[in-house]
Amino acid sequence: MPFFSKIIKPLLALTLAAAVLSAQGCTKDSKPDAKPAEPAATAPTAAPAQPAAKPGEPRTIALSVTEKGYEPSPITLKQGEPVKLVLTRTTDKTCATEIVLEDYNINTPLPLNQPVEVAFTPNKTxxxxxxxxxxxxxxxxxxVE
Ligand SMILES: [Cu+2]
Incomplete structure (x- = not known):
């Protein structure tokens, strides 16, 4: 029916525009996260701004790259426990301008003073x-134990 599509198409466009606007609004005003932590499987109505949520939050580990190298080290991890490294290189006096971990296909540049996230799950001890x-x-x- 052409009559309906004439009305519905602009309505859809408006709805989409509103959704985009409100999504942008969400990222700007940092209101407290009211959402319950749900083990998001494949949520069909996931917010477009957010990457797919993971089942359970990974353990976050902050690492620095200083003139002494990667710190702290060593760090104990658990096999099968997802980790998210947050690496910050704080010096130019190092050749460690990236982190390489071949077993997990990690080769990530570490720009000066910019936290970089690297996630992986150790699968062997x-x-x-x-x-x-x-x-x-x-x-x-x-x-890894
Ligand atoms: Cu080097």
């Missing part, structure tokens, strides 16, 4: 050495 791109001359250690 033992010592896990990460480091700079030059054969891990500068390195750090995860102990």
């Amino acid at each position: 033992g010592q896990l050495v990460y480091g700079c791109a030059m054969g891990k001359m500068v390195n750090g250690v995860f102990m």
Whole structure:
């Protein structure tokens, strides 16, 4: 029916515009997160601004890259427990301008003074050495148990 589509199409456009506007509004005014932490499976009506939620929050670990290298180190991790590293390189006097962890396909640049998130889940126990791109001359250690 052409009559309906003439009305409905503009309505849809308005609705979409409103949704986009309100989504932007959400990111700006940092109102307290009222949402219950739900183990989001595939939520069909996920907010477009947010990446897919994970089942359970990963453990967040802050790491610095200083003149001494990656700090702190060693760090104990648990096999199967997702972790989110937040790495901040705070010096230019290092060649560790990235983090390399081949076993988990990680090779991530670390710009100066910018926190960079790297997520992975250790899937085997033992010592896990990460480091700079030059054969891990500068390195750090995860102990996975
Ligand atoms: Cu190096």
